[in-house]
Amino acid sequence: MLEEGSIERVLSLPARFIDVTFQSSSSTTIVTKDGRAKDISTGRSSGYGIRVLDRVWGFASTNKPGDVLEAAQRACKAAKSGDDEVPFNPRGGVVDRVSTRPRVPPAEVPLEDKIELGRRAYESIKDIDSVVSSSFTYMDSTTTKVYMNSEGTRIESDHTRVAFFASVFARRDGELQVGSERTGATAGFEFLREPERAAEKAAGKALRLLEAKSAPSGRYRVVLDPQLTGVFIHEALGHAVEADHVLQGESILEGRIGEEVASREVTVYDDPTIEGSFGFYIYDDEGTRAGRTTVIEKGVLKSYLHSRETSSRLGMENTGNARAQGFEYQPVVRMSNTHLAPGSAELEELLEGIDHGVYLLGSKGGEVDTAKGVFQFSAEEGFLIEKGELTSPVKDVALSGETLEILKKVDAVGRGLGMHIGFCGKEGQAVPVGDGGGAIRTYATVGGMR
């Protein structure tokens, strides 16, 4: 329950700016291991996050309504320390109420029906030769939030998300491989109609990996499928245009707005407004109305991604990218749905003229050093490209290189936008994001295991 009285008192504490987020959520997670719905976890949580700006930021969170005022007072006191004065442009208040309106709210679906999804997924792959083990995870969460600040803003919102993760293990001749697949959306239970598809895709990957050879190591002409393109755009470019990284001196793109940083084939957007997307939101977590941001247009760097603070510090327009995992966390600059705009090439055209290269698909995650502009991530699977044709499957292949060099060497982009879902873990806060693009052709260092 939201305690209006104590919020009033918090918002009127002496500080330059205060905001309070009250959040209440319920969720269900079901892990089906080898056909058994072993771990079923349901529950609810609620609490308050209070942010105070004076000289610097103070933040407090608690799930005890009785502690809110005292915690806010401690945050107020701490916010007066430090010699810095955080620039923060004031603005007018907004009152609004928004909803993602799921067609079938997960709360109205019997638990048995949710368990059934994992069972169906298992049934669809259990008899496939060489499949030895599987895990399927069903997740739903429904969150209601009230955001209030000392400028008079009050935004009430609710958000429903569902997701289904599959991982299938296959073994042959002592070799064990795993294939994974994820699907999810800002939607209700209606979105997860075909758990079998995710299971079959994951099984297909595991089986292909059993056939795969180790990848070669060295510098190659490469083609990245839309999913890996998305991960590259998120990890290598996206994190480097987060304005907090720029301000911390941790971005290779510092001071380069308006410059050509990629080939003319490259246009990149960050777009939280894509209906039903995993990274969807209407207002960010400091009450800024969200919109599509053009990050790179035909190779030219157009914008960083901003929060209120970073846009105030850099004197740039706020893009509404301040996001928090939940009330326990302060919002930081985050991506939403980040993608490289598709081009017109068919896959065959992308492969054409590559004598000896690697086609890389999917991602097992990665990391990036945005200050040095280098990245590394692992593809889920790959194929050798020989004389313009896909030949042997390869496995355990890492891709790395210098972000800008790779962006400059993109000489063709495939048609069709493929978007994938994930959770970005910046600063220890997991927030749902989407990333994708068209397939790209470029050069990179491929590190395989021989």
Place this chain on the structure above:
Amino acid sequence: MMVEEALKRLSKTADEAEIFHLRTRTFTVKTKRYGIDLFKENSSEGYGIRVLKNHRMGFYFSNRLDGDALEMAVKVAGSAEEDRHHALPGEQRYLDRDQPLFEMDVEEGIKMAGELVGACRDHKGVDPTAGALSWSTSQTTVANTKGLYAVKKEASISAYLSTVAKNGGPSTGFHFQVSRRKDIDPLEVAGEACRLALSSLNPARLEAGEMPVILRPMAVAELFEYALIPSFSADNVQRGRSKLQGMVDEEVFSDVTIVDDPTMEGGLMSEPFDDEGVASKRTVLVEKGILRGFLYDMYTAAKEGCESTGNGVRASHSSLPQVGPSNFIVTGGQRIESEEEALVVHGLIGAHTSNPISGDFSCETRNAYLNGRPVKKAIISGNIFTILQGGVGFGSDVRQYSAVVSPSIWLPPLSVSG
């Protein structure tokens, strides 16, 4: 409602029940360049309610222990599948050792964070980027209807700092310390982070090829967490997801010993009991290369008819227990003979992309050196099982990062690409 009262109520509607209660309070002072960026305080309290009814398990988590939450847990059990391996432990005897606790006020924390970034002024040509000082206290209660009632209190403190050196770079450095006692040294954290960034300036390009690799303790921990530890989980073993399955009492590695020991003095993961209330004990996993066993929680132990090793771990009150390591201590008989001609690696990028089953990995390195000279970019690839079979050497600089307690480790020639 109190825990005892809740268990009393649940004993009327369920066969067995457990309440896991976690109360935490964490303070963090984040730094940005030379200043304080954010002061943060999180306090939270939550309950995880687990019930067994007709061998079906129900779980519900909540910030409040009330009638609704209890009812929901029982209701979930009604929809769950029957599984005879769900089990809760009875009363336990715990090792009687005081946990080191300490108090710290906000002013003291802000002062220490100031020392952390301020120390960088003594190092020319390098600046701090992001850092933090964080301290927390927690109280965990695990109680069940089989007579178990266990309470533990813990405290910890940590500091980390990232740095960047620009002239001749940019190059970056990162270092951190964590302790269960109030004994971390912000000056050492800052000094090491600055030193790493500065010593990585003007790197040379590395020729691709095979060469021995020495992983410093932080890199060892990063690699082992993702590529090795999962294979010791009984859950993975039982489900055919471990290369070590069926190899107990066989020689799996060369002269390497691995022990999981939650009773280790001063260990970051030391505790009197695990998150199911099972008393902590030392478990030998590998003895001089011979595989001796795996890590179990109550469920996986029931499945094999053995005892839990006390490795039931919960991420929070809202999570069910899973098998996880405590202090994962790695030692060996071979010494590192020479660091010459070996790629010395302080940290890894992308260790989490390692294959947790096959042990294959391919990671970019952070702060890597060859014969004392920094290298620009190096990807090291290999298989953790092949490496540990092949003979590795151990240094004497033992440190603990996350669960892994290890010195630097010398690895036989690996594929390295620049």
